[in-house]
Amino acid sequence: MATTGVLEQGERDEPPGDEPALSVRDLGFSYSGQPVLESLSFVLRAGEFAVLLGPNGAGKTTLFSLITRLYAYRQGGICIGGHDLNRHSVQAHARMGVVFQQPTLDLDLTVRQNLTYHAALHGMAPAEARRRASLQLARVGLQDSLRQRVRHLSGGQRRRIEIARGLLHDPQLLLLDEPTVGLDIASRRALVDHVHQLCREQGVAVLWATHLIDEVHPDDRVIVLHRGQIRADGSVTEVVSHAGSASIGEAFDRLTQGAAR
Amino acid sequence: MNLARYGHCLRGVVSRELLRFVHQRSRFVAALVRPLVWLFVFAAGFRMALGVAMTEPYQTYVLYEVYIVPGLVGMIQLFNGMQSSLSMVYDREMGSMRVLLVSPFPRWYLLVSKLLAGTLVSIVQVYVFLAIAYLYGVQAPLAGYVLVLPALVVTGFMVGALGMLLSSFVRQLENFAGIMNFVIFPMFFLSSALYPLWRIREGSYLVYQLAAFNPFTYAVEMIRFAMYERFHAEAVSISLVTTVVLLGLAILAYNPARGMMARKGGSGE
Numbered sequence: 001m002a003t004t005g006v007l008e009q010g011e012r013d014e015p016p017g018d019e020p021a022l023s024v025r026d027l028g029f030s031y032s033g034q035p036v037l038e039s040l041s042f043v044l045r046a047g048e049f050a051v052l053l054g055p056n057g058a059g060k061t062t063l064f065s066l067i068t069r070l071y072a073y074r075q076g077g078i079c080i081g082g083h084d085l086n087r088h089s090v091q092a093h094a095r096m097g098v099v100f101q102q103p104t105l106d107l108d109l110t111v112r113q114n115l116t117y118h119a120a121l122h123g124m125a126p127a128e129a130r131r132r133a134s135l136q137l138a139r140v141g142l143q144d145s146l147r148q149r150v151r152h153l154s155g156g157q158r159r160r161i162e163i164a165r166g167l168l169h170d171p172q173l174l175l176l177d178e179p180t181v182g183l184d185i186a187s188r189r190a191l192v193d194h195v196h197q198l199c200r201e202q203g204v205a206v207l208w209a210t211h212l213i214d215e216v217h218p219d220d221r222v223i224v225l226h227r228g229q230i231r232a233d234g235s236v237t238e239v240v241s242h243a244g245s246a247s248i249g250e251a252f253d254r255l256t257q258g259a260a261r
Numbered sequence: 262m263n264l265a266r267y268g269h270c271l272r273g274v275v276s277r278e279l280l281r282f283v284h285q286r287s288r289f290v291a292a293l294v295r296p297l298v299w300l301f302v303f304a305a306g307f308r309m310a311l312g313v314a315m316t317e318p319y320q321t322y323v324l325y326e327v328y329i330v331p332g333l334v335g336m337i338q339l340f341n342g343m344q345s346s347l348s349m350v351y352d353r354e355m356g357s358m359r360v361l362l363v364s365p366f367p368r369w370y371l372l373v374s375k376l377l378a379g380t381l382v383s384i385v386q387v388y389v390f391l392a393i394a395y396l397y398g399v400q401a402p403l404a405g406y407v408l409v410l411p412a413l414v415v416t417g418f419m420v421g422a423l424g425m426l427l428s429s430f431v432r433q434l435e436n437f438a439g440i441m442n443f444v445i446f447p448m449f450f451l452s453s454a455l456y457p458l459w460r461i462r463e464g465s466y467l468v469y470q471l472a473a474f475n476p477f478t479y480a481v482e483m484i485r486f487a488m489y490e491r492f493h494a495e496a497v498s499i500s501l502v503t504t505v506v507l508l509g510l511a512i513l514a515y516n517p518a519r520g521m522m523a524r525k526g527g528s529g530e
Contacts, residue, residue: 068363072517093365104356106277108284113277120273121364121371123266 019082020045021095021173021205022067027076029062036062037228039076044207046172049199051216052209054225055256060209061101063225064177068098081172094122097166097204101177105158105165107151111137114150115165122169129168136164139198156187163195167204174198176208180215188215196220213249222248224255231255270366271374278345278378282385292341292386293393296333300394304329316457318489330391330399331485332454335477337390338383338413339420339449343440345379346424358428362515369512372425376508380417387413405488412487415500416480422507429514452478476503 022044029037037059044050054060066073069089078085081095105114112133119129137143140160150158159179166174176195180188192215199206208215216222222239224232232239232255236248243251282289308325319327361371391406427440451471453461458478462469472478479499486493
């Protein structure tokens with residue numbers, strides 16, 4: 001742990017482990033006068049898998065853009081591993097991995113080159129970067145594709161590589177913004193199961209944004225976002241009973257009525 | 262954060278840019294063919310019509326081919342700077358830029374690293390072009406090929422920062438045509454790249470004034486003088502100031518709190 005990532009050992013070891021991986025507090029954001037997010041608050045702890053469920057246009061991507069600091073927020077606060085994103089962006093970003101909605105791998109480069117580029121962006125030395133690239137690739141079951149060009153890989157494999165990339169620097173929090181877009185049903189299922197497994201094994205907190213009900217596992221936490229507001233937050237059972245419905249699908253429909261999907 | 266980590270980050274950004282460049286052979290060929298067409302076709306045709314009288318920094322009357330080589334060097338860097346910065350936009354709407362910006366390093370450092378990487382790629386292109394021009398007979402003093410290096414670095418940063426600034430406004434690939442028409446062509450044609458300023462002045466005073474206000478003119482003159490072992494203080498200072506200003510604006514444009522990003526909005530959600 002000592003020589004990885006941007007942070008020095010001391011910086012990395014504090015704060016104590018009971019800080020939430022992600023804490024969003026009273027977060028609001030407007031775009032050209034229109035409120036996109038309204039006083040969002042939730043806390044995500046290590047090892048927790050939360051599905052951010054919302055129809056298209058609910059504000060999921062905006063929330064991700066704020067957490068990744070593409071836009072700055074003026075209302076509320078975001079902390080990652082206990083570090084305020086606006087005041088300590090270096091520490092906060094070092095603890096976060098992201099898989100974006102759109103594919104962001106360089107197709108002409110090899111898998112290893114893509115991964116070591118990302119490692120360098122986190123300040124890792126080349127040897128360390130190669131070691132971690134092999135390790136994370138093995139975890140997503142693609143250890144043999146190290147020297148392959150990304151162009152020659154399938155959509156599902158590319159997504160798994162982006163997940164390996166997101167975990168390369170041992171983050172406490174992994175964000176995935178509709179990561180199954182463009183995948184066939186089998187790859188979609190495999191990816192959902194795979195990230196659940198990573199979440200259990202590595203204790204990383206996962207925030208998985210989607211509008212697809214069937215990506216929710218029975219023991220997941222579900223945060224329903226609609227028109228910029230949290231409509232429900234809790235275990236699948238809690239959300240279903242909160243909506244007075246029979247299933248999570250029905251609950252989602254009921255909580256997001258009026259949404260064009 | 263210690264210095265070595267900054268070094269790893271810079272090395273990573275630069276080697277990615279170089280690898281991408283190596284893999285995109287068509288881009289390299291296009292980048293070379295463009296100035297070579299100008300040199301072999303345009304200049305050959307115009308040397309009869311446009312002899313260039315003795316003008317600084319040349320010691321003697323020079324052929325038109327000789328005159329336009331520094332301008333074509335500037336053109337290579339101009340195209341490359343726009344391309345590498347705008348590629349960040351059209352790599353699926355900010356995809357690769359997002360990857361860059363989730364790095365925990367300070368944003369100004371990431372953007373400067375990115376510009377340095379693009380500049381190095383353009384310098385490789387320039388030296389290949391100069392080597393071909395040398396074989397063709399356009400030969401500057403050998404020391405000039407070393408002295409021109411700092412001028413190439415400044416020019417690379419200048420046009421790269423301009424591209425980066427524009428990329429914060431531009432959203433889609435289609436707009437690259439607009440950038441060609443409204444940025445690259447005016448900057449290139451309204452400069453001393455193809456004709457000396459005094460010659461433009463004889464033709465049109467308005468065009469002369471536009472060219473005299475165009476920072477690209479000074480970048481080209483800086484390159485031209487450096488190639489002939491001369492230091493053009495005015496050109497160097499104007500180029501440096503322009504570079505610093507554009508760099509500052511580009512960094513500001515990518516600042517999440519103050520820049521264009523917030524106003525530009527997300528991808529529909």
